[in-house]
Amino acid sequence: MNPDLDGAFDAIAEVSPLVNCITNAVTVNDVANAALFWGGLPVMSDDENDVVDMVAGADGLLLNMGTTDEQGVETMLAAGRSAMDHDVPIVLDPVGVGATPARDETAGRLTTDLDIAVINGNYGEITALAGETADVRGVESVGDYSEIARDATAVAADTGAVVVASGATDVVATADRAFEIEAGHELMGQFVGTGCMQGVTQAVFAGAVTDTLDAVLAGTLAYGRAGERAAAGAYGDFEGPASYRTAFLDAIAGLDAAEAAPDEERITELH
Ligand SMILES: Nc1ncnc2c1ncn2[C@@H]1O[C@H](COP(=O)(O)OP(=O)(O)OP(=O)(O)O)[C@@H](O)[C@H]1O
Numbered sequence: 001m002n003p004d005l006d007g008a009f010d011a012i013a014e015v016s017p018l019v020n021c022i023t024n025a026v027t028v029n030d031v032a033n034a035a036l037f038w039g040g041l042p043v044m045s046d047d048e049n050d051v052v053d054m055v056a057g058a059d060g061l062l063l064n065m066g067t068t069d070e071q072g073v074e075t076m077l078a079a080g081r082s083a084m085d086h087d088v089p090i091v092l093d094p095v096g097v098g099a100t101p102a103r104d105e106t107a108g109r110l111t112t113d114l115d116i117a118v119i120n121g122n123y124g125e126i127t128a129l130a131g132e133t134a135d136v137r138g139v140e141s142v143g144d145y146s147e148i149a150r151d152a153t154a155v156a157a158d159t160g161a162v163v164v165a166s167g168a169t170d171v172v173a174t175a176d177r178a179f180e181i182e183a184g185h186e187l188m189g190q191f192v193g194t195g196c197m198q199g200v201t202q203a204v205f206a207g208a209v210t211d212t213l214d215a216v217l218a219g220t221l222a223y224g225r226a227g228e229r230a231a232a233g234a235y236g237d238f239e240g241p242a243s244y245r246t247a248f249l250d251a252i253a254g255l256d257a258a259e260a261a262p263d264e265e266r267i268t269e270l271h
């Protein structure tokens with residue numbers, strides 16, 4: 001099956017979803033531009049005095065725990081409670097969970113105290129959230145994850161979120177359905193931030209498309225297709241990972257529903 005890309009792109013154009021991002025210091029600019037280039041409106045408010053009111057009028061909230069600290073976690077919880085009060089979907093990117101006890105505790109608090117709409121993490125992070133042994137080195141997923149669909153489903157059942165386990169093949173799971181999405185290009189794994197930009201992509205799509213699973217299937221496929229179109233040279237020549245990153249951002253800006261639509265089916269329902 002393929003998702004309704006026309007519907008998703010139209011919804012984003014109509015809503016221009018305002019997405020408040022509390023995100024890491026490494027990739028914050030790429031995350032802002034990815035949101036803008038999809039047709040959303042990014043704002044990076046992360047002061048507790050400001051973010052609660054900002055989120056009240058927003059369409060999405062991204063919580064990326066890549067470089068957070070003690071105060072940052074409290075701010076994420078306050079922003080998340082405001083999102084829940086105002087029916088704003090929350091996307092969690094549990095960066096580095098499984099690598100240290102502090103990150104495990106942060107992810108545990110966020111998923112316990114907040115009603116998360118989408119969790120977008122790499123294979124290692126999703127496996128760690130499922131309580132299984134994961135090999136997360138810093139923020140990198142290393143190791144072999146043959147049970148990723150089972151683990152993503154377990155995280156979805158536990159949290160109620162739509163779960164995206166990102167990697168060369170993306171796995172999307174709810175408590176009772178699971179899908180594989182074949183999209184993207186290996187060049188996307190060769191610079192920092194593709195996971196973070198995928199997280200904000202979910203927030204833009206979920207901020208405009210009513211059904212969260214529809215939003216995530218469309219957003220994940222479109223994101224991978226942007227990487228493929230850039231790798232094919234459709235957005236200019238590149239010399240290596242740094243200039244590919246620029247072409248990739250241009251592809252996000254330029255992609256429409258027709259270009260995002262693949263010639264063949266890319267999504268397989270596993271169960
Ligand atoms: N080898 C690959 N083949 C196809 N697509 C890829 C590949 N590597 C990465 N991608 C694409 O990039 C997305 C995010 O990659 P990845 O899972 O490596 O994120 P991450 O580890 O969270 O990254 P980061 O921490 O740098 O933000 C994937 O969902 C996929 O679309």
Ligand SMILES: Cc1ncsc1CCO
Nearest residue numbers: 024026066067095139193
């Ligand atoms: C490298 C890095 N360290 C903390 S967050 C981040 C960005 C990629 O997740």
Ligand SMILES: [Mg+2]
Nearest residue numbers: 121122195196
């Ligand atoms: Mg990531």
